[in-house]
Amino acid sequence: MFTFLKAQAASMVASAVDFLVTVLVVELLGVWYVTGTVIGTISGGITHFALGRNWVFQAVHRTVPLQAVKYLVIWKGSLVLNASGVYLITQYGGLPYLYSKIVTSLLVGFFYNYIFQKRYVFK
Numbered sequence: 001m002f003t004f005l006k007a008q009a010a011s012m013v014a015s016a017v018d019f020l021v022t023v024l025v026v027e028l029l030g031v032w033y034v035t036g037t038v039i040g041t042i043s044g045g046i047t048h049f050a051l052g053r054n055w056v057f058q059a060v061h062r063t064v065p066l067q068a069v070k071y072l073v074i075w076k077g078s079l080v081l082n083a084s085g086v087y088l089i090t091q092y093g094g095l096p097y098l099y100s101k102i103v104t105s106l107l108v109g110f111f112y113n114y115i116f117q118k119r120y121v122f123k
């Protein structure tokens with residue numbers, strides 16, 4: 001249970017980075033919200049990998065390249081799910097992109113990221 005709580009804390013930090021970068025790119029630079037979501041997700045993914053490896057799963061005894069490749073495989077799925085979810089909810093659900101990003105991030109985080117990172121990437 002403690003690992004799950006640490007994973008959620010790490011996800012919150014990574015999500016803060018993700019959202020901050022997304023908002024800056026979309027609102028300040030005028031980039032399309034889906035592109036901003038992708039850039040934010042990349043930033044959050046890098047943050048989350050570092051926290052997951054070093055703090056949540058304490059998997060520093062394994063090699064970084066192997067974990068990074070495994071993380072990248074899972075993260076690509078997360079990127080597709082996040083970008084698709086934000087697009088679909090914004091376009092067809094009529095929500096502002098930021099609300100769509102919150103809903104999508106929570107769903108992907110709980111039902112995809114945590115499960116695959118614990119069982120595959122950092123096991």
